[in-house]
Every structure is written in structure tokens, then in C-alpha cells.
Amino acid sequence: MAFDSFSEFLAMGGHAPYVWSAWGVTALLLLATVWHARAEQRQLIKGLKRRARRANSARGNAQ
């Protein structure tokens, strides 16, 4: 452990704004890309399902 207490850890020896902003932006971007990829996938599958259901019901009506 390089720090004696949690508050010292947060303070980063006076470099807190730099360390935490750099890490924060990185974390934010990584999480955002994951969230975006998930949202994209869900939306796509939802769209495809809607299409399939429409095709199904059209076939059902025809019969």
C-alpha cells in the first residue's frame, strides 16, 4: 500500500485533480463504449424481432 489512509489516497499527494481526471475520463469512455455497444445490440435485435413478428403475422393472415 502506497498510502497510509483513504483520504491520502484520494488526495494523491496533491496531484488529485490530474490523476483522477485522467483516470475518470478513461473509465467514463470505456464504460460509454460498452454501454453504446450494448444499446446498439439490443436495438438491432429488437428491430429484427419486430420485423420477424410482422412477417409471421402476415404469413398467419394469409393462411
Next chain:
Amino acid sequence: MHSSLHGASNSGSSQSSETAQQVSAVPLREHNGGLMTAVKATLVRDLTLLLRRRGEVLNPLVFFALVITLFPIAISPDPELLAVIAPGLLWVAALLAALLSLDSLFRSDYDDGSLEQLLLAPQPLAALSLAKVAVHWLLTGLPLALMAPILGIMLALPAGSYAVLALSLALGTASLSLIGAIGAALTVGLARGGVLLSLLVLPLYIPVLIFGAGAVQAAIFGEGVSAHLAILGALLAASLMLAPWAIAASLRISING
């Protein structure tokens, strides 16, 4: 959805092969070189076209002079300050002027259909496009290089660096034309390719800019310039070897729409 094809070739093929036997055949040609003829004709054609529209040749030069005029006005007329920044200014302005004329390199050929014909010539497209790029350099890069010393005087460029300025620009703009032509070929099919072209090409220009402006600076400081010029030459050699293939591939992509 139009997915099927009706009555493809079954309808008349048997009967037509009968007729084919009745008629004599047009002799097929063997492809017999003639690359030099084609390259020379392309050089002559592009030179003639550009020399008939002198405005297009002069515009980059006027642009170059204009941009150089803006800097003393915007920064300061102090000759000492100008002398320090002159190599960079001259190089950046020349680079932008060369870039300005790139968009038209393949555009008119694309619009009137002769690019299609160029692609169908039984010659290597790389060689033919190299001829077009050579004309671009001859009428843009070379005049810019020759004009730069005059603008150098106006920016109080220290004596002793004028020849290096012209030489580095002549060498460097040749690479710029080659690299830029890749971007021009990639964007020729796009309606508003002009800005995109700069976005694609400018990052690739940076090495040439570094060694070109570096050569002029080295000449001012009285250091040896041969290393810079050698690297500019090496960059040109590499561009000469690789760019024509990339240009040809890009043109084929663009013509597909």
C-alpha cells in the same frame, strides 16, 4: 424485390451460334505494349488542357502570394520576427496552395466520362495516373517552388537559403502531389469531396513538411542541408513506388460509385 431473371440466355443462344458459324470473325488484337505512347499522349493531353485554362494554373500561385501577404499583416511587419518564421510560413502556404488544386486532378475526367475510359485502357492504370500526377506537379509544385524565393524576399528570409527553399519545395511538392493524388482519387466520386480531401491528406503531408521546412531552417543556421534533402528524396522515391498503385486502386473504387 426484383430478384429473378426472366428468360436469360436460353431464348436465342442455339440459333445465334448457328449464325456465328456463318459469319467470319473480326481478327482479335494482341495487346502489343505501346505504354510509352499512351503515357506520352496523356501527358500531352493534360498539359494542353491546363495550359488552355491558364486561370487554373495561376490560381494556386496567386493563393500562395496572398496567404504570404496575410502573415505580416496579421503578425507584425518586423523583419527580424518574419525571418524566424519565414521557412515555416513559406512551406505551409505552398503546401496549402498545392492542396487547393488537387481536387480538380481527376474531377473533370470523372465528370465527362474520360476517367472510365482511362480505366479501360489496356495499359497499367498506375502508369497512366502517374502521368497525370506528373502534369499536376509540373504546373503546380514546380511553379510554386520557383515563386517561393520571391516571396522569401518579402518575408526577409536570410540570404543563403533561397536555393535550398526552391529545391526543397520542388522535391517536396512532388511527394505532396503523389500522396495528395491518392486522396483526390478516393474522393473524386463524392459530390463534396473538397474538404474531406484536405482532412485525409494533410496528416500524411506532415513528414514532408517537417523535412522541407527543416531544410530551409538548416540552411539559415548554416548547417548541412544534404541530410534533409536526402530524406526528402527518399520520401519522394517511396511515394513514387507506392502511390501510383494506391491511386489506381482508389480510382477503381471511385468509378464503382
Next chain:
Amino acid sequence: MWAFIHKLGSPKWFYGISAKLQPWFWAAAALLIVTGSLWGLAFAPADYQQGNSFRIIYVHVPAAFLAQSIFIAMAVSGLVFMVWKIKVADMAAAVMAPLGAAMTFVALFSGAVWGVPTWGTWWMWDARLTSMLILLFLYLGVIALRGAFTSRDSASRAASVLAMVGVINIPIIKYSVDWWYTLHQPASFTLTSRPAMPTEMWLPLVIMVLGFYCFFIALTLMRTRSEILRREANKHWVQELVAGQVVKVPAEEAR
């Protein structure tokens, strides 16, 4: 070998195999990044010169590595697409570009922030940062070019050519920028080049780099799968796949 390449090229096969691989890469990425972060932030010793601001290295360097690697991966995918006409390669290249640009941005941002305690300024024309900035422009160019075409096939091929041209230029750009920097800033202090880093400093860095790579692979697999669904929406196998899931839904609703 050929059979393998073409099997790999089939979107359907790729869709199946990536589903199996993906969770492993996500797990590895999460594990490595969490371990590396804790270690790097809390346990690694502070730098004797830079103090705790040096901990930015654990995001800056992995991001910079990834930024360059993704461009190379993109160009290789482009080459595979152009030579063997394997569409999955192009789909992967298409989804890699935004992540690469994001990583380049992370490297730039963390580098700039790091510059404040180190150089006392938000921006230095440092060789590494300048190359990164140029790399960002290269990424933006590829993304913009892909977006500019109306025909997807032309867009793919144009982006592939540009990525290949870019990847040939990256070493030249890097070399010339380094040369330019040493000329203008002789013997100055650079962010990450330091003599012999102690093990407890570089080990978390290695872990973070590996974690970022796993993250890149996992995300690329995931987004390539989405891209496959998008482009192959009209294909029979996609419709069957979706139909299988649709059948289940009414059954649940009926309960």
C-alpha cells in the same frame, strides 16, 4: 488453411464462434483492468520525481498502445477484405475505427493532464503527444471517408485503402516527428521514457496493457456481431435466428 480462412470469413460462422469467445475476453478484461487499476492506483510506489501524478501512466500508456495497435489491426483487416473479399474483416475494421479514435483521445487527454504537474502547461508539443494528435486526425479521416460514400461497398474499399496508406505512413510520421522534436527541444524531459522502472511499477502497467487489449478484442467481437446482424438482416440464417427467439416470446406472454 484456405478452407479455414473462408470459414472464418463466413459471417454466420463468425457470429457463432464469437458468441463463445466473447465472455472469456470480457471476463479477462474486467479482471485485468480491475487488478491493474487497484495495484496501479493504490499499491504501486509513487515516482521519486513526479510523485503520484505518475499514476496517470497506467491509463496513458495502455491507451496509446491500443491507439496504435487498433490502426494496424484496421489496416490488416482492410487488406484481408481487399485481397480475399472477406466481409467480416471489413465489418471488424468498421467497428474498430471509433474505438481507436476514442483510445487516441484518451491518450491525448491523459497526456495533456499529465503535462500540467510535469511541465506546468496543458499542452506541450511533445513528440509522443504530437504523433498521437496526428494519429487522431488519421482516424477521423478514415471514419469520415467511410461515412461519405452512399454505396457501402465503395465505402468499405475506400476506407481499407486509406487505412493501408495510413499504416505505411505512421512509422514515417513517428520518425519524423521524433526527429523534429529533438531538433527543437534538445534533451528535454519526456513523460514515459525513464531508466529502469522497478518491478512493482511496471507490473501493474503490463496488466493494464493486457486488460486494455482484452477489452478491445471483446468490444470488437461484440460490435462486429451487431454489424453482422445489421448487414445480413435480409439473409436467411439471421431471420431464422431471430425467428427462433420470436417464437419463445409469445409463449412467455401466454403464461
Next chain:
Amino acid sequence: MSLCLQARQLACERDDRWLFQGLDLEVRNGEIVRIEGPNGSGKTSLLKILSGQLSDYQGELFWNGAAMNEAREHFLANLLYLGHAPGIKSGLSPLENLAWYQALSGESGNEDQRLEALEQVGLAGFEDVPAGQLSAGQQRRVALARLTLTPRALWVLDEPFTAIDRHGVVDLERQLVAHAQAGGCVLVTTHHELTASPLLRRISLG
């Protein structure tokens, strides 16, 4: 040597839509093949594939029995393609335009040939006028002068009758038939109704 352009199981997909699929096609000397179909049915794309401009297709192309990739140069040396745009530079005179086209295939040719070709398409007296000052029909005629100037066995013509007056249409049609009779081969799309001829074959798309 006879001429034969074959396409097997040709399919062209443009952004998730099949223009055509499973197209088998064989074109031999002494034929005029007219590709028919409504707008957007892929006539131009088919001609571009058959003339080796589009590489984005499925299926195989053969030139005289050899795969197109290997025979490409020989194929191009025997091909004359005229597209939608005439490919005439407005800044050059008809003579200069033709000189470039002649040189593109490696022949230097001479001015008498070019003058004669221009005379045949009814452009005598316009030889040195910048093509930009000619009408659309006249520019098209300059392009058509290549048919006689640079003899090629295979003609691929995309809407060659566009902008041409009635007289020119008759001449051109006669020229197509003469070419086929002489053992050449013509692949053409047109909205103009071609006179029935034993040499004419139709292929419909869409």
C-alpha cells in the same frame, strides 16, 4: 480466332438489393445482344461488369475460355466501351480527343485516319473546334467516331443513341449490324427500338 465472352451465374448485389441473380450469358461473334429492362434493373451495372469495370459481383467471367482475371489485358485490347458520358474533353478539339483515345491503346495513328473517322460521323469542318462548343449530339458523334477509328471486336455500348438525331440513329444502327455481320459483336442497352435482324438477340433483366 473467334470471340466469346461468357458469364456464369452472374449476380450483382447493390446495398442489400439483388439487381440480378443467376445470370448465364454467352456472347459470340456475329451477334448484337440488346440488354433490356426497366430503369434501375441493372443494365448499366451489367455492362460495367461485362466490360470489367465493376469488380463487385458474384459469378465468373470468361474471355475466350480463359478466366477474366488472366485474360484481362487481351480482353481490354479488344474492347470498345462507350458509357453514359461520352468521355469527350470540352477543352480539346475532336481531333485531339481522338488522338488521345488512339494512343491509350498504344497506337500513335495518324491525322488522316482521325479526319476520316470524323468525316464518317458527319463532323467534317468541326475538327479543330473545341469540343465544348459542340452540341451534345455532336460530342456523342465524336465518341462514336472511335468505332471506326480504333477497330475492336467487342463493342459495349451503353445508350449510344442518346442525343443523336434521326439520321445519325439510322447510320449508327446500320453500323452495328455491319459490325456484327463482319464478325464483330455488339452488347448494347438502348431505349431506341432496334430493327429486327437475325443477328439481334434480346436479354431482359428485372
